[in-house]
Amino acid sequence: MKRQSSYKDDGGKLYLVPTPIGNLEDITIRAKNILTDADYIAAEDTRTSGILLEKIGVHNRMISFHKYNSKQKAPELIELMKKGAVIAEISDAGMPVISDPGFILVEECIKNDIPVIPLPGPSAFTTALIASGFDAQPFTYYGFLPRKASEQIPYFEQMNKFRGTSIFYESPHRLSKTLDNLAKVLAPDRQICAARELTKIHEEFIRGSIEEVNAYFKENDPRGEFVVLVSPNTAEEKQFSFDELIKLVNDLVDQGKSKKDAIKQVAKAHNVSKNELYDAYHQ
């Protein structure tokens, strides 16, 4: 066990600082102060962040820290913090670590007893979630899904069953294909929401059934940045009687499964005791 007291000592530390996902006014006063006072800003893209920092009036030293150099760079940053440096980590937009670099640095800080201090602030998925119209508790955030259809399907199967809201990020040029894949697994009337260009001038929420939203994007080219939200599964869960479960076991046996394996499979799928189903089957 380890305890971290974030504000007790004035040694080296890591601040995780969220930056706006569009609207620059979403930078907090505290974020600006931390970025100004830190010894270094570790930035995913020093050019992108340079523009932001200039606009918000922060002038400070930047160190490049992105997904391709984070493994090599992390030990260097850890050494600086061990010597007392305060580092503020930022990504191009939104929360560092959320589908962005930063995780390795957090892990290493914890290993080295360096305080990790998170600042609250903008993130695209929480911003989309609260306006989606879907229940925010519980939710699952997937980040970017794999690109191949065959690799997306298992995620969509999980979303299909999930009784909370599912959220993922998608690029505009893959959105339509991904919605086609979603439509292969979920019912066409399942409600989804595509939240685009959040906090920006073209912010839009496209809410409707998978079929409707998919058709809309076949007519209207997706543009800008997207968060996709899938509504919770609210279908009544059918409670199977033992007679119905025995029929399912027999179906599997007819297909060539052993009785033992068929009972095990049906019991697991329908969340009943294997022994009880075994007894019912043999009565």
Ligand code: SAM
């Ligand atoms: N760290 C960021 C966060 O906290 O949301 C996510 C960074 S990830 C590399 C970038 C993706 O986030 C975009 O491709 C898009 O799916 C989503 N995103 C970022 N800004 C957005 C915005 N303003 N509107 C909608 N989606 C956005």
